[in-house]
Amino acid sequence: MTDKIDRNEILAAVRGVPLISTSAARLLELANRDDHNLLDIVNIVRCDAALTARILTAVNSATLRRGKEISSIDRAVAVMGEEMVTGFAMSDAAGLLFQSDLEGYAANRGDLWRHDLRTAIAAKKIAAHARSEVNAELAFTGGLLHDLGKAIISDFLKGRISGIVNNIETGKYPDYPSAEREELGVDHCDIGLELATYWGLPEPLRQVIRYHHHPLEAAPRFRPLVFVVHLGDIVAMMSGSGTGADAMRCNIAPAYTDYITLDKDDLARIIFAVETEFNTITSSLSDKGEGST
Numbered sequence: 001m002t003d004k005i006d007r008n009e010i011l012a013a014v015r016g017v018p019l020i021s022t023s024a025a026r027l028l029e030l031a032n033r034d035d036h037n038l039l040d041i042v043n044i045v046r047c048d049a050a051l052t053a054r055i056l057t058a059v060n061s062a063t064l065r066r067g068k069e070i071s072s073i074d075r076a077v078a079v080m081g082e083e084m085v086t087g088f089a090m091s092d093a094a095g096l097l098f099q100s101d102l103e104g105y106a107a108n109r110g111d112l113w114r115h116d117l118r119t120a121i122a123a124k125k126i127a128a129h130a131r132s133e134v135n136a137e138l139a140f141t142g143g144l145l146h147d148l149g150k151a152i153i154s155d156f157l158k159g160r161i162s163g164i165v166n167n168i169e170t171g172k173y174p175d176y177p178s179a180e181r182e183e184l185g186v187d188h189c190d191i192g193l194e195l196a197t198y199w200g201l202p203e204p205l206r207q208v209i210r211y212h213h214h215p216l217e218a219a220p221r222f223r224p225l226v227f228v229v230h231l232g233d234i235v236a237m238m239s240g241s242g243t244g245a246d247a248m249r250c251n252i253a254p255a256y257t258d259y260i261t262l263d264k265d266d267l268a269r270i271i272f273a274v275e276t277e278f279n280t281i282t283s284s285l286s287d288k289g290e291g292s293t
Contacts, residue, residue, distance in 0.1 A: 005156050007185050013152050014194045020093035023048040025200065027086045031141045032202035041085055042077050054088055055080060061283075083124060083140040084281060087117065090144055097151035104157030105150060107244030112151060114282075118241045119143035121277045123232030125270045129262050132224045142208035142229045145201070149192025149209065150243055156184055161245050168249050176246035177213050189213060215253050227259040239271055 020028075026044045030036045045051055052073050059076040060069050070076050077085055091098060091113070098113035120143030127134040157164075157180070164179040173179040180187035192209040201209075204222055208229045211218040215226040230253060237248050256262075262270075 005184050010153060010156055010186060010191060011194060014191060014198055017097065017195060020199050023051050024089040024093035027089050028141060028201060028205065031086060031137045032204055034135060038078060041082055042074050045077060045085060046073050051089055051092065055085060058088065082137050086141055087144060087281065094148060097148050100151040100154060102150060102154045102244055104154035105244035105246055106161050111243050112147060115236050115241045115243050116144050116147055117281065118236035118239055118274055118278050119146060119232045121274045122235040122270060123229045125273055126228045126231050126260060129260050129266060130224050130228055131259055131261060134224050134228050138204055139225060139228045142205055142225065143232045145205060146209055146212045146229055146233060147188065147243060148195055149188035152191045152195060153180065153184060153188050165245055175251050176249045213250055216255055224259050227256050231256055231260060235271060235274060239274060
């Protein structure tokens with residue numbers, strides 16, 4: 001096994017990531033509250049000229065446009081919905097991370113964005129099947145951010161992939177996060193939490209990022225949300241959208257049935273709905289000539 005890398009070296013890489021924009025931070029904070037409304041979203045967006053321009057361009061794209069051109073940001077946000085607006089804000093704020101090559105996972109540029117977006121959409125759908133109430137917007141945002149730690153530690157995993165995969169297949173490591181910890185002393189969840197703390201993200205999102213592979217370890221009041229994102233992550237991988245070598249090398253937590261009621265028919269409907277919504281969002285980005293997909 002290759003020598004472990006100094007944890008401080010990886011933490012230094014976290015500190016090298018740009019801070020997220022004020023608009024993105026405020027939208028994430030709103031997602032954490034149940035008492036906000038569409039006007040709160042509009043008021044944040046209209047104070048950010050760049051985000052306003054992106055949203056107006058997207059809502060008038062060939063994919064989203066319905067009838068007359070939309071020139072009002074109020075109308076644009078209403079048409080797009082809170083989840084898509086937050087997704088746009090975060091794709092701006094963490095664009096370089098989402099578009100990382102992930103060479104340390106043998107993944108391609110854009111795979112992280114595609115996987116995280118599918119996870120976000122799936123988590124939003126699965127939230128409706130939670131045994132206790134889960135904020136769908138917060139589930140979407142958690143899904144969007146859950147794997148960003150991979151963009152940080154990918155460089156430190158270069159040259160280790162074949163050994164990791166072999167050790168998982170022979171049973172030495174139970175799953176990919178365990179292999180990361182053995183190889184580096186930390187896993188992408190640990191580093192994702194460091195990034196979330198650095199960005200000042202709300203506690204529910206920190207819990208999702210840290211425990212999405214082991215939701216029972218989350219604080220009890222956050223477990224329903226973390227289980228929702230955990231299953232969203234699995235659905236995204238089942239849909240063929242992983243992040244390279246770790247795809248389907250992570251275990252599903254058996255206790256999910258204590259938190260979520262989901263049968264095979266529900267799962268099939270969710271997978272279909274995820275693909276439909278994913279194509280709508282990515283097509284709107286492609287219509288603008290962007291490389292997010």
